[in-house]
Amino acid sequence: MLNQRSNGNYSFEEGLPIAVYTVGTELQLPITRLEGYSAHQLLFTFSGTGKFRLLGQEHWDILQPGSLLYVPAKLPNEYRPLFNTPWHVGYVSYLEGAEGMLKSWGFGAQPFTCSLQNVAEFLPFIHDIWMNSGLDPKPWKSTEMLILLCLKLLKQIHRNRHGQQSVSFRKVQETVVESTIRFMHDHLGRRITMDELSEHAGYSSKQLTRIFQQEMHQTPTRYLQNFRLKTANLLLIDNPELNVRQVAATVGLEPVYFSKLYRRYYGYTPSLTPAPTKQDLD
Numbered sequence: 217m218l219n220q221r222s223n224g225n226y227s228f229e230e231g232l233p234i235a236v237y238t239v240g241t242e243l244q245l246p247i248t249r250l251e252g253y254s255a256h257q258l259l260f261t262f263s264g265t266g267k268f269r270l271l272g273q274e275h276w277d278i279l280q281p282g283s284l285l286y287v288p289a290k291l292p293n294e295y296r297p298l299f300n301t302p303w304h305v306g307y308v309s310y311l312e313g314a315e316g317m318l319k320s321w322g323f324g325a326q327p328f329t330c331s332l333q334n335v336a337e338f339l340p341f342i343h344d345i346w347m348n349s350g351l352d353p354k355p356w357k358s359t360e361m362l363i364l365l366c367l368k369l370l371k372q373i374h375r376n377r378h379g380q381q382s383v384s385f386r387k388v389q390e391t392v393v394e395s396t397i398r399f400m401h402d403h404l405g406r407r408i409t410m411d412e413l414s415e416h417a418g419y420s421s422k423q424l425t426r427i428f429q430q431e432m433h434q435t436p437t438r439y440l441q442n443f444r445l446k447t448a449n450l451l452l453i454d455n456p457e458l459n460v461r462q463v464a465a466t467v468g469l470e471p472v473y474f475s476k477l478y479r480r481y482y483g484y485t486p487s488l489t490p491a492p493t494k495q496d497l498d
Contacts, residue, residue: 217241218306218343220406221350223358224395224416233317234310236358238402239345241306246296247405248466250447252289254398255309256323258365259285259295260335260342264303268295268329279303282335284369287327306342310362321370332372341365351415392417393431396424400440404447405468408440444469445481452489460486 220240237255244259244266259279266279271292278298279285287293289311297303312318319325332338341361348358399416400408413436414421428436444467451463458466463486464474478486 217243218346220403220412221346222399222412222416223349223353223355224399224418232355232359233313233315234359234362235355236345236349236362237309237311239308239342239349239358241304241339241342244295244297244303244305245405246294246462246465248294248451249402250292250450251401252291252293253287253309253402254289255311255402256289256318257285257287257307257309258323258369259287260306260332260338261285262304262306262335262339264301265298266295266303266305267298268293268327270327277329279329280331282332283329284332284335284373285327285329286323288323288325291327293327306339308342308345308362308365318366321366322373323366330373332369338365338368341368391431392419392424392427396428396436397439400436400443403468404444405466407468410437441477442481445478448474448478448486449482449489452486 218239218241220238220242222238223236241262243264248271250271261279261281261283263281265281267276268279268285268287269276271294277285279295285295310318341364344361345358345365348354348361396413396417399413410421410425414424417424419427425435428434428439432439434442448463448467448469451458451466455463460475461471464471467474469477475486482489
């Protein structure tokens with residue numbers, strides 16, 4: 217397992233056409249992204265089986281061992297293991313400059329899945345990107361390895377995506393607080409620690425807390441807790457078929473602790489969350 221590493225301090229001002237955002241391997245847990253992910257994602261299935269769909273669609277795409285899932289940024293979606301069996305994945309997420317080099321290679325506005333001839337061939341690339349990310353990032357080297365990985369993918373995919381409508385990608389030039397908040401939103405279902413936030417932002421925990429409080433008037437951990445509870449409230453209202461345990465897992469909290477926090481914040485338990493009124497629906 218390669219525990220997730222992120223690169224929070226990147227800039228396209230130095231000439232990088234692409235910047236690696238996160239990289240790692242893990243046993244994938246169920247994830248629902250109401251606003252999508254802020255970066256483009258490449259997800260490789262090494263073993264087990266998963267399923268993926270865009271929010272609002274009934275159809276699920278099945279991700280068999282040896283498959284690739286590409287998901288463009290900011291596209292609301294969800295994915296989860298199938299049959300409650302371990303789903304071992306490797307992933308790289310990245311941000312593009314205004315030129316959008318990889319868009320012209322087929323990694324554009326639409327998600328897609330495909331089967332790979334030998335998914336194990338991509339693990340060394342993921343490992344090299346991982347080695348050049350994190351606390352001591354080497355952005356040029358990680359970008360180089362990402363481009364080589366995508367070239368290898370192109371050899372296997374052979375897809376022609378000419379004529380696709382171009383996508384507007386934002387130039388990444390964020391403040392420390394913006395970058396930290398985006399990381400929290402992107403990884404809501406994970407048990408995010410203060411050490412992870414500090415590593416991503418490139419500051420010590422004490423420095424990051426001070427900077428965050430100056431701008432947001434609350435600590436990073438308090439902001440994350442409140443955002444988790446607000447997201448859970450929306451999930452409970454919009455998805456009445458979900459139970460408390462599923463919602464708690466989606467926002468990265470243990471069920472009993474989640475219920476306690478939720479009641480303290482809203483004044484009632486998750487199971488008693490009011491259904492939306494007609495006015496709310498309108």
